[in-house]
Amino acid sequence: MNKTDALIIGAGPTGLFTAHQLKLIGLDCEIVDNLDKIGGQCIELYPDKPIYDIPAVPECTGEELTNNLINQLKPFDIKFHLSERVDEVKKDTDKWIVKTSKGKTFSTPNVIIAGGVGSFEPRKFAPKECEKFENKSLFYSIKDKKIFEGKAVTIFGGGDSALDWAVELSKNSKVNLVHRRDEFRGAQATVDQVKELEKSGKINVFTKFQLSKVNGSNEIESIDIKHDNNEIKNIETDYLLGFFGLIMQLGPIANWGLNIDKKTIQVDTEKFETNQKGIYAIGDICTYPGKLKLILSGFHEGALAARACFKLARPNEKYRFEFTTTSSNLLKRLGKKSD
Numbered sequence: 001m002n003k004t005d006a007l008i009i010g011a012g013p014t015g016l017f018t019a020h021q022l023k024l025i026g027l028d029c030e031i032v033d034n035l036d037k038i039g040g041q042c043i044e045l046y047p048d049k050p051i052y053d054i055p056a057v058p059e060c061t062g063e064e065l066t067n068n069l070i071n072q073l074k075p076f077d078i079k080f081h082l083s084e085r086v087d088e089v090k091k092d093t094d095k096w097i098v099k100t101s102k103g104k105t106f107s108t109p110n111v112i113i114a115g116g117v118g119s120f121e122p123r124k125f126a127p128k129e130c131e132k133f134e135n136k137s138l139f140y141s142i143k144d145k146k147i148f149e150g151k152a153v154t155i156f157g158g159g160d161s162a163l164d165w166a167v168e169l170s171k172n173s174k175v176n177l178v179h180r181r182d183e184f185r186g187a188q189a190t191v192d193q194v195k196e197l198e199k200s201g202k203i204n205v206f207t208k209f210q211l212s213k214v215n216g217s218n219e220i221e222s223i224d225i226k227h228d229n230n231e232i233k234n235i236e237t238d239y240l241l242g243f244f245g246l247i248m249q250l251g252p253i254a255n256w257g258l259n260i261d262k263k264t265i266q267v268d269t270e271k272f273e274t275n276q277k278g279i280y281a282i283g284d285i286c287t288y289p290g291k292l293k294l295i296l297s298g299f300h301e302g303a304l305a306a307r308a309c310f311k312l313a314r315p316n317e318k319y320r321f322e323f324t325t326t327s328s329n330l331l332k333r334l335g336k337k338s339d
Contacts, residue, residue: 001046004028006110006306007098010085012040014283015114016069018302025306027313030079032086034115038189039066048145049164055296058295065295088268089256089279096278109312112305113253113265113274113281114298123244125156130240137220138240143210148173148239154223155213157243159175160186165241167193170202176235178225180204206233214240253285261287261300271308278312280305 004023005069011068022029037043042051042062050059060068081104089097089111097107122140124130130138142165149172155162158179163186166177184191197203212226216235221231222236259266260276264287267273271278281295282301285292310319 002106004030004106004108006309007032007106007108007110008112008114008285009083010040010114010283010285011035011038011080012283013042013069014067014298014302015040015112016066016301017110017152017299018282018306019070020076021074021303021306022309024312025077027309030106032083032084032098032195034083034085034161036083038080038082038092039063040069042066045141045143046161047143049142049161050168051295053200053294059173078270078292085252087252091117091276099181102212109278110307110309111278111279112302113285114283114302115253115285125211125214125215125240127211129199130211132284133214133216133220133240136215136243137238138220140244142241145169150177152236153239153241154178154235155330157241158186159243159245160190162186162241162243163190163194165243166203167197170197175202176206176237178202178209178211180208180210182207183186206235209233210274211240239278269327270304272305273308279318280308 005027006194008029008031009021009030015031016038019029019031033040035044039047039062043061043066043111047063048063051065052165054060054065058086064179081100084104085101086098087101090097092107095107095109096111098111110137124140125321126140148169152174154176155166157176158181162177163177163184166175167190167195169175184194194203194205198205206225209225210230212232213224215222215224216222220237220240222234223240225233225235227233253265254260256282257276258281260281265274265281265285267281267286267288269288270283272286274281282305286301305320
Protein backbone atom coordinates (compact mmCIF):
# COMPACT_ATOMS: atom_id res chain seq x y z
CA MET A 1 0.00 0.00 0.00
CA ASN A 2 1.27 3.47 -0.95
CA LYS A 3 1.10 5.97 1.91
CA THR A 4 1.19 9.67 1.11
CA ASP A 5 0.12 12.99 2.64
CA ALA A 6 -2.06 13.80 -0.37
CA LEU A 7 -3.18 12.05 -3.54
CA ILE A 8 -3.94 14.24 -6.55
CA ILE A 9 -6.31 12.91 -9.19
CA GLY A 10 -5.43 14.65 -12.45
CA ALA A 11 -2.08 15.66 -13.97
CA GLY A 12 -3.29 18.79 -15.74
CA PRO A 13 -1.97 22.30 -14.99
CA THR A 14 -4.06 22.65 -11.81
CA GLY A 15 -2.92 19.28 -10.47
CA LEU A 16 0.73 20.01 -11.28
CA PHE A 17 0.73 23.40 -9.57
CA THR A 18 -1.03 21.94 -6.53
CA ALA A 19 1.70 19.29 -6.28
CA HIS A 20 4.24 22.13 -6.26
CA GLN A 21 2.36 23.88 -3.46
CA LEU A 22 2.13 20.68 -1.39
CA LYS A 23 5.84 19.95 -1.72
CA LEU A 24 6.69 23.56 -0.95
CA ILE A 25 5.06 23.30 2.48
CA GLY A 26 6.71 19.96 3.20
CA LEU A 27 3.96 17.48 2.29
CA ASP A 28 4.38 14.38 0.16
CA CYS A 29 2.04 13.74 -2.74
CA GLU A 30 1.50 11.43 -5.70
CA ILE A 31 -0.50 12.01 -8.89
CA VAL A 32 -2.84 9.61 -10.71
CA ASP A 33 -4.14 10.35 -14.22
CA ASN A 34 -6.27 8.35 -16.64
CA LEU A 35 -4.32 9.77 -19.62
CA ASP A 36 -1.01 8.31 -20.74
CA LYS A 37 0.82 11.63 -20.50
CA ILE A 38 1.23 14.60 -18.16
CA GLY A 39 -0.68 17.77 -19.03
CA GLY A 40 -4.39 16.95 -19.00
CA GLN A 41 -6.59 18.83 -21.46
CA CYS A 42 -3.71 21.19 -22.34
CA ILE A 43 -1.81 18.30 -23.92
CA GLU A 44 -4.74 16.15 -25.04
CA LEU A 45 -6.86 18.87 -26.66
CA TYR A 46 -4.78 21.95 -27.46
CA PRO A 47 -1.01 21.43 -27.11
CA ASP A 48 -0.40 23.81 -30.04
CA LYS A 49 -3.11 26.36 -29.30
CA PRO A 50 -1.98 29.73 -27.90
CA ILE A 51 -3.12 30.60 -24.37
CA TYR A 52 -3.29 34.30 -23.50
CA ASP A 53 -4.62 34.50 -19.94
CA ILE A 54 -1.78 33.15 -17.78
CA PRO A 55 -0.53 36.00 -15.53
CA ALA A 56 2.89 37.41 -16.58
CA VAL A 57 2.96 35.08 -19.63
CA PRO A 58 1.74 37.07 -22.67
CA GLU A 59 1.38 33.94 -24.80
CA CYS A 60 2.16 30.23 -24.52
CA THR A 61 0.84 26.96 -25.90
CA GLY A 62 -0.70 24.17 -23.85
CA GLU A 63 2.49 22.17 -24.32
CA GLU A 64 4.73 25.05 -23.23
CA LEU A 65 2.62 25.66 -20.13
CA THR A 66 2.80 21.97 -19.24
CA ASN A 67 6.57 21.84 -19.75
CA ASN A 68 7.06 24.93 -17.58
CA LEU A 69 4.98 23.39 -14.78
CA ILE A 70 6.95 20.15 -15.03
CA ASN A 71 10.20 22.15 -14.82
CA GLN A 72 8.82 23.91 -11.75
CA LEU A 73 8.42 20.49 -10.12
CA LYS A 74 11.98 19.35 -10.87
CA PRO A 75 13.33 20.10 -7.36
CA PHE A 76 10.79 17.60 -6.00
CA ASP A 77 10.37 13.86 -6.36
CA ILE A 78 6.81 13.51 -7.60
CA LYS A 79 5.50 10.02 -8.40
CA PHE A 80 3.13 9.89 -11.37
CA HIS A 81 0.77 6.99 -12.05
CA LEU A 82 -0.35 7.46 -15.67
CA SER A 83 -2.89 5.48 -17.74
CA GLU A 84 -4.53 4.70 -14.42
CA ARG A 85 -8.05 5.53 -13.27
CA VAL A 86 -9.14 5.94 -9.66
CA ASP A 87 -12.04 3.51 -9.28
CA GLU A 88 -12.77 3.46 -5.55
CA VAL A 89 -12.43 5.83 -2.60
CA LYS A 90 -13.43 4.57 0.86
CA LYS A 91 -13.04 6.01 4.36
CA ASP A 92 -10.96 4.10 6.93
CA THR A 93 -10.94 5.96 10.29
CA ASP A 94 -8.94 9.15 9.57
CA LYS A 95 -7.62 8.04 6.15
CA TRP A 96 -8.99 7.52 2.66
CA ILE A 97 -8.25 4.21 0.96
CA VAL A 98 -8.00 4.79 -2.79
CA LYS A 99 -7.91 1.95 -5.35
CA THR A 100 -7.00 2.31 -9.02
CA SER A 101 -7.80 0.42 -12.21
CA LYS A 102 -4.35 -1.21 -12.10
CA GLY A 103 -4.83 -2.59 -8.61
CA LYS A 104 -2.75 -0.01 -6.73
CA THR A 105 -3.93 1.06 -3.27
CA PHE A 106 -3.18 4.37 -1.57
CA SER A 107 -3.72 5.39 2.05
CA THR A 108 -3.96 9.16 2.50
CA PRO A 109 -5.74 11.73 4.68
CA ASN A 110 -6.20 14.02 1.66
CA VAL A 111 -7.60 13.39 -1.83
CA ILE A 112 -7.52 16.31 -4.28
CA ILE A 113 -9.68 15.92 -7.39
CA ALA A 114 -8.11 18.01 -10.16
CA GLY A 115 -9.63 15.99 -12.96
CA GLY A 116 -10.70 18.83 -15.25
CA VAL A 117 -14.10 17.83 -16.60
CA GLY A 118 -13.74 14.20 -15.59
CA SER A 119 -13.37 11.72 -18.43
CA PHE A 120 -14.26 13.15 -21.80
CA GLU A 121 -14.53 12.45 -25.48
CA PRO A 122 -15.31 14.82 -28.37
CA ARG A 123 -18.73 15.08 -29.96
CA LYS A 124 -18.31 13.71 -33.47
CA PHE A 125 -19.60 14.31 -37.00
CA ALA A 126 -22.82 12.47 -37.85
CA PRO A 127 -21.99 10.98 -41.32
CA LYS A 128 -20.81 7.37 -40.89
CA GLU A 129 -18.01 7.67 -43.49
CA CYS A 130 -16.19 10.15 -41.22
CA GLU A 131 -14.87 7.30 -39.06
CA LYS A 132 -12.41 6.00 -41.67
CA PHE A 133 -10.69 9.40 -41.90
CA GLU A 134 -10.31 9.95 -38.14
CA ASN A 135 -6.76 10.77 -36.99
CA LYS A 136 -5.60 10.85 -40.63
CA SER A 137 -7.30 13.83 -42.27
CA LEU A 138 -10.16 14.35 -39.81
CA PHE A 139 -9.47 15.52 -36.26
CA TYR A 140 -11.35 16.66 -33.16
CA SER A 141 -8.28 18.24 -31.56
CA ILE A 142 -4.98 19.61 -32.85
CA LYS A 143 -1.68 18.29 -31.60
CA ASP A 144 0.59 19.56 -34.38
CA LYS A 145 -0.60 22.56 -36.36
CA LYS A 146 2.33 22.31 -38.78
CA ILE A 147 0.62 19.52 -40.75
CA PHE A 148 -1.98 22.05 -41.97
CA GLU A 149 0.52 24.53 -43.44
CA GLY A 150 -0.25 25.31 -47.08
CA LYS A 151 -3.32 23.07 -47.01
CA ALA A 152 -7.07 23.65 -47.26
CA VAL A 153 -8.67 23.18 -43.84
CA THR A 154 -12.40 23.15 -43.10
CA ILE A 155 -13.37 23.82 -39.50
CA PHE A 156 -16.83 23.06 -38.08
CA GLY A 157 -18.10 24.71 -34.92
CA GLY A 158 -19.20 28.03 -33.47
CA GLY A 159 -17.45 28.22 -30.11
CA ASP A 160 -14.09 29.48 -28.91
CA SER A 161 -12.06 26.48 -30.09
CA ALA A 162 -13.40 26.65 -33.66
CA LEU A 163 -12.94 30.42 -33.87
CA ASP A 164 -9.49 30.45 -32.24
CA TRP A 165 -8.20 27.76 -34.58
CA ALA A 166 -9.76 29.44 -37.62
CA VAL A 167 -7.82 32.60 -36.77
CA GLU A 168 -4.59 30.74 -35.96
CA LEU A 169 -4.58 28.44 -39.02
CA SER A 170 -5.53 31.25 -41.41
CA LYS A 171 -1.95 32.52 -41.05
CA ASN A 172 -0.59 29.61 -43.11
CA SER A 173 -3.60 27.73 -44.51
CA LYS A 174 -6.71 28.23 -46.60
CA VAL A 175 -9.48 28.09 -44.01
CA ASN A 176 -13.21 27.43 -44.35
CA LEU A 177 -15.34 27.93 -41.22
CA VAL A 178 -18.72 26.19 -41.16
CA HIS A 179 -21.37 26.70 -38.47
CA ARG A 180 -24.95 25.49 -38.25
CA ARG A 181 -26.18 28.85 -36.94
CA ASP A 182 -25.79 32.50 -37.94
CA GLU A 183 -24.53 33.50 -34.50
CA PHE A 184 -21.22 32.36 -33.01
CA ARG A 185 -20.81 31.49 -29.33
CA GLY A 186 -17.17 32.50 -28.96
CA ALA A 187 -15.63 35.61 -27.43
CA GLN A 188 -16.81 38.73 -29.25
CA ALA A 189 -13.24 39.90 -29.88
CA THR A 190 -12.51 36.64 -31.72
CA VAL A 191 -15.80 36.80 -33.64
CA ASP A 192 -14.83 40.31 -34.81
CA GLN A 193 -11.40 39.02 -35.81
CA VAL A 194 -12.96 36.22 -37.89
CA LYS A 195 -15.21 38.73 -39.65
CA GLU A 196 -12.22 40.92 -40.52
CA LEU A 197 -10.35 37.89 -41.88
CA GLU A 198 -13.45 36.99 -43.91
CA LYS A 199 -13.49 40.49 -45.44
CA SER A 200 -9.82 40.18 -46.40
CA GLY A 201 -10.39 36.74 -47.95
CA LYS A 202 -8.33 34.84 -45.38
CA ILE A 203 -11.31 32.83 -44.10
CA ASN A 204 -14.42 31.62 -45.95
CA VAL A 205 -17.41 31.56 -43.60
CA PHE A 206 -20.50 29.37 -44.20
CA THR A 207 -23.37 29.72 -41.71
CA LYS A 208 -26.55 27.67 -41.41
CA PHE A 209 -24.67 24.75 -42.99
CA GLN A 210 -23.95 21.26 -41.66
CA LEU A 211 -21.78 18.42 -42.93
CA SER A 212 -23.68 16.21 -45.34
CA LYS A 213 -21.04 13.98 -46.94
CA VAL A 214 -17.27 13.37 -47.01
CA ASN A 215 -15.75 12.48 -50.39
CA GLY A 216 -12.49 10.59 -50.91
CA SER A 217 -10.96 7.13 -50.68
CA ASN A 218 -7.87 7.12 -48.44
CA GLU A 219 -7.70 10.89 -47.94
CA ILE A 220 -10.44 13.53 -47.87
CA GLU A 221 -10.79 15.21 -51.26
CA SER A 222 -13.91 17.31 -50.70
CA ILE A 223 -17.01 17.63 -48.54
CA ASP A 224 -20.66 18.41 -49.17
CA ILE A 225 -22.32 20.82 -46.78
CA LYS A 226 -26.09 21.29 -46.58
CA HIS A 227 -27.86 24.59 -45.84
CA ASP A 228 -31.06 24.87 -43.79
CA ASN A 229 -32.86 25.55 -47.10
CA ASN A 230 -31.49 22.22 -48.49
CA GLU A 231 -28.91 23.92 -50.74
CA ILE A 232 -25.81 21.72 -51.16
CA LYS A 233 -22.30 23.15 -51.55
CA ASN A 234 -19.19 21.15 -52.42
CA ILE A 235 -15.93 22.34 -50.84
CA GLU A 236 -12.50 21.01 -51.75
CA THR A 237 -10.49 20.42 -48.58
CA ASP A 238 -7.47 18.49 -47.35
CA TYR A 239 -8.42 18.38 -43.69
CA LEU A 240 -11.60 18.38 -41.64
CA LEU A 241 -11.71 19.65 -38.05
CA GLY A 242 -14.70 19.32 -35.72
CA PHE A 243 -15.04 21.41 -32.57
CA PHE A 244 -18.46 20.58 -31.14
CA GLY A 245 -17.47 20.40 -27.49
CA LEU A 246 -16.97 17.42 -25.23
CA ILE A 247 -19.21 14.71 -23.88
CA MET A 248 -18.32 14.81 -20.20
CA GLN A 249 -18.58 11.86 -17.83
CA LEU A 250 -17.67 11.95 -14.15
CA GLY A 251 -17.11 8.20 -14.20
CA PRO A 252 -16.43 6.56 -10.79
CA ILE A 253 -16.34 9.99 -9.08
CA ALA A 254 -20.15 9.98 -9.24
CA ASN A 255 -20.20 7.14 -6.68
CA TRP A 256 -18.02 8.74 -4.00
CA GLY A 257 -20.82 10.42 -2.02
CA LEU A 258 -19.97 13.95 -3.15
CA ASN A 259 -22.38 16.83 -3.70
CA ILE A 260 -22.60 16.91 -7.50
CA ASP A 261 -24.30 19.68 -9.47
CA LYS A 262 -24.53 19.32 -13.26
CA LYS A 263 -21.46 17.07 -13.42
CA THR A 264 -19.42 19.43 -11.23
CA ILE A 265 -18.57 19.04 -7.53
CA GLN A 266 -19.71 21.60 -4.96
CA VAL A 267 -16.97 22.98 -2.70
CA ASP A 268 -16.45 25.70 -0.11
CA THR A 269 -14.25 28.68 -1.00
CA GLU A 270 -12.03 28.53 2.07
CA LYS A 271 -10.38 25.16 1.52
CA PHE A 272 -12.11 23.95 -1.68
CA GLU A 273 -13.21 20.98 0.37
CA THR A 274 -16.23 18.93 -0.69
CA ASN A 275 -18.94 17.66 1.64
CA GLN A 276 -16.53 14.81 2.48
CA LYS A 277 -13.80 15.82 4.94
CA GLY A 278 -10.37 15.44 3.36
CA ILE A 279 -11.63 15.35 -0.24
CA TYR A 280 -11.09 18.53 -2.23
CA ALA A 281 -12.06 19.50 -5.78
CA ILE A 282 -10.22 22.13 -7.82
CA GLY A 283 -10.13 23.31 -11.42
CA ASP A 284 -12.94 22.92 -13.95
CA ILE A 285 -14.55 20.04 -12.03
CA CYS A 286 -15.50 22.15 -8.99
CA THR A 287 -18.31 24.67 -8.62
CA TYR A 288 -19.10 27.50 -6.19
CA PRO A 289 -20.76 30.94 -6.44
CA GLY A 290 -18.79 33.13 -8.83
CA LYS A 291 -16.73 30.24 -10.27
CA LEU A 292 -14.60 31.12 -13.30
CA LYS A 293 -13.30 28.24 -15.44
CA LEU A 294 -9.84 29.69 -15.93
CA ILE A 295 -6.45 28.05 -15.37
CA LEU A 296 -5.44 30.88 -13.04
CA SER A 297 -8.53 30.17 -10.91
CA GLY A 298 -7.43 26.54 -10.66
CA PHE A 299 -3.99 27.65 -9.44
CA HIS A 300 -5.60 29.74 -6.67
CA GLU A 301 -7.90 26.88 -5.68
CA GLY A 302 -4.99 24.42 -5.60
CA ALA A 303 -2.87 26.71 -3.40
CA LEU A 304 -5.62 26.95 -0.78
CA ALA A 305 -6.48 23.23 -0.94
CA ALA A 306 -2.80 22.35 -0.45
CA ARG A 307 -2.59 24.37 2.74
CA ALA A 308 -5.82 22.84 4.02
CA CYS A 309 -4.19 19.42 3.55
CA PHE A 310 -1.49 20.32 6.09
CA LYS A 311 -3.90 20.15 9.04
CA LEU A 312 -4.96 16.57 8.28
CA ALA A 313 -1.50 15.36 7.25
CA ARG A 314 0.30 16.96 10.21
CA PRO A 315 -2.36 17.20 12.97
CA ASN A 316 0.25 17.83 15.68
CA GLU A 317 2.03 20.62 13.83
CA LYS A 318 0.94 24.20 13.27
CA TYR A 319 1.08 25.50 9.71
CA ARG A 320 2.98 28.76 9.42
CA PHE A 321 2.61 30.76 6.22
CA GLU A 322 5.92 31.83 4.66
CA PHE A 323 6.95 33.65 1.50
CA THR A 324 9.42 31.94 -0.87
CA THR A 325 11.28 35.26 -1.15
CA THR A 326 12.17 35.32 2.55
CA SER A 327 11.92 31.79 3.98
CA SER A 328 15.15 29.82 4.11
CA ASN A 329 13.15 26.61 4.63
CA LEU A 330 11.15 27.12 1.43
CA LEU A 331 14.23 28.15 -0.54
CA LYS A 332 15.97 24.99 0.64
CA ARG A 333 13.09 22.84 -0.60
CA LEU A 334 13.35 24.57 -3.96
CA GLY A 335 17.08 23.86 -4.05
CA LYS A 336 17.92 27.58 -3.87
CA LYS A 337 20.48 29.33 -1.72
CA SER A 338 19.26 32.10 0.59
CA ASP A 339 21.15 35.39 0.58
